[in-house]
Amino acid sequence: MKARTAIVCSVADQGVAALTNILVLVAAARLSTVADFARFSAVYLVFTVLLGVSGAYTGQPLVLRRGEHEEVGGACRSAVTFTLLAAAGLGALLAAVCLPLPGATPRALMMLGLVLPVVLGQDTMRYAFSTLHLPHLALAGDALRLACVLGALAMQPHGAPAARLVTVWGLSALPALLLSAALLHRRVAGTPLRLKVLLRRGHLGRRFVVEFGVGNATSQLSVLGLGVVGNALVVGALRGATTLFGPLNVLFTSATGFGPPLLGRLASERRRVRATAMLAAVLAATAAAWATALALLPDGIGRHLLGDTWPTAAALLPATGSQYAAMAVGTCGLLALRMLDPRTTLSIQVVFSLAAVAFLAGGYVLGGVPGAAWGLCLGSVCKAVATWTRVARLSRRTAGDQVPVSARAIRSGS
DSSP, rough: OOOHHHHHHHHHHHHHHHHHHHHHHHHHEEEEEEEEHHHHHHHHHHHHHHHHHHIIIIIIHHHHHOOOOOHHHHHHHHHHHHHHHHHHHHHHHHHHTTOOHHHHHHHHHHHHHHHHHHHHHHHHHHHHHHHHHHHHHHHHHHHHHHHHHHHHHSSSSTTTTTHHHHHHEEEEEEHHHHHHHHHHHHHTSSSOOGGGGGGGGTTHHHHHHHHHHHHHHHHHHHHEEEEEEHTTTTHHHHHHHHHHHHHHHHHHHHHHHHHHHHHTTSHHHHHHHHHHHHHHHHHHHHHHHHHHHHHSSSSSHHHHGGGGGGHHHHHHHOOOOOOOOHHHHHHHHHHHHHHOOOOHHHHHHHHHHHHHHHHHHHHHHHHHHHHHHHHHHHHHHHHHHHHHHHHHHHHTOOOOOOHHHHHHHHHHOO
């Protein structure tokens, strides 16, 4: 597949996956009572966290794999098998814990445990297809899942309990799982199955899970904390402004999750870094253009999108747009670091996630909600500068076309 077609398929696949998550919540909100939708949302939040952990532990190390087809195919087969077994074990434990507990929420969590291997297994196969340079097959699986989940939820009666919706949502991914498994089996059958590599102490997934936890937990909890100790308006305003930039989150996720196999086609580290820098410029320009388009929206359309939150969120668009432009540069910097030396990203994520919390709190103290938004922007700028400074140092160290030690570590799964 040509690089341009592969890029389009990768971005489209990520867009379909993101659209599925959004439409599932919309459908559940229309079918449920307020109380049941709250329960479904809580269970879906648990799934989102488990999905992020699964992607960090198996998916992100997998897309960094390079080597012969047998070696890469074995890594894909091992990652999918490991995810299915781990999800089955964790799901059984979750179901066993929730089974004796009374209430609708434990029942919904129990059903999540039963369908967990289906939803996590299908997601891991997306990473496998990307690693094998077959993103169109990932797109086919996700498109089938979108059609099945919407069709299944559309047949549910109004007022369906959360446990039923969770069950229907999870089992609707089964056709996509079976299709993806059949397509993947044709490519990786006979390749070596090495599950112990994924449990080894030096496995990169452990570091990526910590990065995921630090990066997501600190940003979410810091905003919620300001709402508790300060003004609840800060939560709604920042969340509203961030929601408007949802399409950019899809692009950023596509870059980090599916960029390495595409950039890995380039012959040298220098060319890969140069291409990543160009990608950073494109994404930053896209963020600026998107922010400009949002700033020019008529007030009526803005209120239709966010309701009464629109005026406050609109006032934050300059800060949030600048933040996303900096995030584009920082995301591509982390992508370059993962291709040069994936062990260098953890320290940056930890330090600058904590710095962003400090900037957020300091900005709120000095300037209220707008100050908090500009504090987040400053944190993203500092993170972007740090990542590309590290990229420049590593690029000089690995000048030429010599294979660094980290590349051998990637091939061995460490």
